[in-house]
Amino acid sequence: MPSRAPTATTSNPAPPRGPLSLAARAAIATGFVLAGFLGLVGLTLSQANQSRALSALQERLQNFALAYITDTGISRYGKLLPPDTSPDPNFLRPGSGLYAVSVGDNSYRWGSPSAIGRDFSFMKILAPGEKEFVGPVDTHMGRLYYYSYGVALDDEVDRKSARLTVMVAQTEDQLEGDNAVYRRSLVVWLSILGVMLIVLQFLLLRWSLTPLRKVASDMTRVERGDSEHLDSQYPLELTGLTERINVFIDNEREQRTRYRHTLADLAHSLKTPLAVIRSQLESAAADDPLRRSGVLDQVRRMDDLVAYQLSRAATSGRQTFAIAVPIAGHAEDLVQSLEKVYAAKNVLCEFDIDESAVFYGEQGDLLELMGNLLENAFKWADHRVLLVVKAQATTARQRPGLWLSVEDDGPGIAADKIEKVLQRGVRGDERVQGHGIGLSIVQDIVHAYQGELLVDRSAELGGARFSVTLTPT
Template identity: 80%
Template sequence: MVNAPRPFSLAARAAIATGLVLAGFLGLVGLTLSRANHETALNNLHDRLQNYVIAYLAGTEVSRYGKVLPPDAPPDPSFSQPGSGLYAVVLGDQGFRWESSSAIGRDFNFLKTLQPGENRFAGPVETRMGRLYYYAFGVAWDVPDRKPLRLTFMVAQTEGQFEGENAVYQRTLIGMLSILGVMLIVLQLLLLRWSLTPLRKVATDMARVERGKSDHLDSQYPLELTALTDRINAFIDSEREQRTRTRNTLADLAHSLKTPLAVIRSRLESADNEPGLRGDVLDQVRRMDELVAYQLARAATSGRQTFASAVPVAGHAEDLVRSLEKVYAAKNVLCEFEMDEGAAFYGEQGDLLELMGNLLENGFKWAGHRVLLVVKAQPQAGRQRPGLWLSVEDDGPGIAEDKIEKVLQRGVRGDERVQGHGIGLSIVQDIVKAYRGELVVDRSAELGGARFSVNLPAS
């Protein structure tokens, strides 16, 4: 079986994403600056070539006989150096042509004469000398007693010189952006490491909990992680309570079965065709069956869950009451409801049925003729799920105040019974504790009998 590749860590994901974004951003910045520099350099080249043309134009003279006299000194020494890459050419009427020393032997047949006042900046153009940028300007020179002399002044520069200047800038730009990129990546990694410190602390604290060196996660976390760590702590508590409840339930079950088994063994060992043996054995077996059912119900209590769904109370309450009315039809008990619309229980449906069913059954058992079920939702600021208030009242004899504490004592043996209130009350107490609620027994102010109130906190 081929193992699936291990997913990247959060730090690696963030580093890769940041690196890609940073590379794209710096690349875009570099491209923008390079294009801007190219345009600026091109404008500077235009201005420089134009200034050379103006300098040649200013230094040129025309005799009264129409002879063109170029300037003695060029505006730049490169015009005097053959093959320097900077050339000057003057074209005129009747095949007149003048070239700077640097342009001697070069092919400028691509040049055309321009109309007076016309100028042209072009490049790079393909020539036999390579690619050139040039600026040309046409003038009409007034000559006494002659028609104006038309001249075209042109200054050209090779592309290599122009691109060489750009290449220097681009190398400098790439170097600076690379250094900046490395610095930003290092800074981002440091910031990322600092930002992920709380997550690493959560992992470390979880490891301490697993090793038994700590009971819960630390409470000092950033606000964004508080909700997560609180739910993890709640899950830890729930898991421990469930384990403890299961262990206690199994111990109680084993203890509860000792007496019935001992009775059965004793009866079987001493039996000598005793007429009542069959009935005694059946009674003990029935008792063991009841104990097993009770202890399994306690063990199955799931308790408060972090991600429990809402269980509507109204529908289940009506079903339970209909069933109990049939069971206690001879007593003609009337069950009344005071229930908030939309009240819900956040937990397992089975826990709600056990909790409400045992309280209602207790009320029906000891009521004279009336039972009152009250269910109220209890929202709390800062909590996502509201709490739940559930009470069952009856008009029966009630419970004396000096007996309430004994009624609420948790039995340590599965076969303990509270006089007059049945085995269901022990299950109710276990469920309420599992959901971190509170069970209160007092007297009903409205009906006069007992009132069993359960308060489950918001979460």
Template identity: 50%
Template sequence: MASERRPSEGRLFDDRWRARSLQSRQLLAASLGLVAFLALAGYALDRAFLETAESNLRTRLESYALEYTRRIEFLRDGSLYVPDTPPEPRFERPGSGLYAEVILPAGHWDSPSAQGPELPMGTMLAPAVQRFEGPLRMTRSNGEAGEIYRYGRGLVWAENGPQAEFPYTVYISEDTSALSQQILVFRRALWGYLGGAGLVLLLLQALIVRWSLRPLRLVETELKKVQRGQLARMSARHPRELEPLTESINAFIESERENLDRQRNTLADLAHSLKTPLAVLRARLDNPTPENELREEVSTQLRRMNDMVSYQLARAASSGHPLFAAPIEVESHAESIVRGLEKVYSQRKVLCEFDFDPEARFHGEPGDLQELLGNLLENAFKWAHSRVLLTVRVGERTPGRRDGLLLAVDDDGPGIASDRVAALLQRGVRGDERVQGHGIGLAIVQDIVRGYRGELDVKRSEELGGARFEVRLPPGL
């Protein structure tokens, strides 16, 4: 049963972790890192202090051993003579914690301070050998267990000639209580200061995290105001790291508003277009009309209304600006459209040439690309004498964004007068009015280009001498 509960408990932990705010995540992660750093720093400082204290203790004990070596002498009979004045007064006080011992081949000597405590016996060291060891167990004068650090140095006495040479060893020992007290004081101060510094750093860290996340809270506040209708769009006063996010949100908001406006315009245009056929039918029904004539009129007006509905639906379906569309290769779509147009206009023998940049891509819906190419190429085939040129190039480039696109269609037809361009591309005109000039397809092209925030330019073709329809789509998000 326990193994069956583990997956749900793991999922519950994951859900709780994912539900945490960015601020709590950063504070928790930074706090754990800070605690780990302070713990490692404290451990390193503690080890460094301990090693330094032990090194200083060894140096001090070594100096005492050298001082005893300088002062002690051996008499002619080989007996040891130690001056009454030791290098440190503590050597004279029993149980003082500082002890001296000289080991001879046939005995040993202890300082007065060693009277009472039970110290571990030292061994004879070879000449010139030094030994620092500890902590070693000992028993103090009051019977309590204790520890000592001991330094030993092997020497040779040779002042009476080579025949009188004999080895001896000097040991200096010190109780660890003084060192332990120093370490205890140091550790209390160390962890006290580190703890205080840690609390200060945690508070400072909380303030820094709160300050660093303030732009995200401003984004959240602005987004709520946009949702409530208090703001039309996100402001531009954000750090550059958040600019892609705010720009994407603004682009989405504008796209949704454009879609809503487009739907309203489409419905308004459709309603306005249907008013006349409905009015004609109402007039026919109100007035006496022969049955055959009425049937013919109803059929005509129904066909007209069907064409209007089909056109408005096609225009609405072909509009839109997808924000995160995958790149589409243009050439394959263009080849498919041109093959169909060449069959339709086979009697005119119009030749379509391609000039493609292999890196050029269309970022949008495939249907929008089909409408753009289809309407522009069909318009060119309709008015061209014999040649059509389709040019596709990489457009404007902006670091960190997808490339723009340049798409142009040239023909060698009569061209378009400059004073007719504005009327030809006018938006919001009824379908019947758009048939003038190059037909309703150009209005659909204009709607698609505007949906992608691009530009449609109509001018004289320098290459073929006819009309040139040039579409420029800006870099995407």
């Protein structure tokens, strides 16, 4: 394939990012809602567990205190006797974090082995029947929770009585350690649950949005010309939309057809009278007043103008719903016709056409585009013409673009004359027959399809090269 002419490139800013898809919007919204919900659930469960653990601690310390009160005796002289058993082995282990202290009448003071060397000066004496659960409080032993219970012990035999306050304390570390284990376990399980819910939500979204993806896929098939309508079965909520889209497609095609038929009728109505007038004037004598007054020239200009404007107006341009028109067969037919017309020049036309190359638009626009470019090449070529057609790469949801090039081995076009040649009614050489509107029609068709026409010199044949680029849509 001939190399394309180098063109100047400019750095453009990156295009703005498009709006998020419905699936992405739903996934993000669901993710935030799920994160907030699971966070609230975790916080609620953590606080509930902390309250439960605190209540359990209070009950546990209360049971220890009652056990020590029960095991504390009173002598016949009214003196308190220390307990001789322990409700928990941790009370026997120094520094275990579980302490028991009791204070009573007659300077009675007792402490569990775990409380040896510990300062419990913050302990308050309670009246009989008074209870107190406090915590956490800061002490030199760390933060503590403690339960205090005030009682009056009576000796029923000797009728002696003594007041006693028992305090059982536990460090906060043990409670917080249990809470930390629970929180870690809660985070792990809530995370697993969150991942499972996200996966489930993703699957539900894919299933729920399948009809919309089907509509988009069917629309792509219609735009690429593989189908005429949206013909799948859709849910009830989408049926009204798809039916109206089908009506819109039919109306657009019908309007284009009616428009082109009207232009064809207009062309026939105008060109026939002009052809009769022109024929009569050309067959008139040279000294006929009408010929001498320039009427024949004006009729010729009117004929050329009508041909150009009708050809320009009949150009359909880029269509949303267009059928793919194959190029190879039409190119061969055009070249065969031109080879007969220019048989005296013995021009050889070579092809390099992709089998996958198609034109998305009206067949008449394709024939007008290729026909004018090939006819121009045959006019100016010495012996060789090259037609190259390549399909441009595209994404799965776009119609492929097209690159078409026509080259010849003629004299070529000077760079300073390219713009002038593309103007309507201008011919590169007045000695060459023609109206000078073919290339301007090509330019109008290319612009109608939002493409680009590039004119330069052929690197392979040495003459002119006309390159048409139609971008993917």
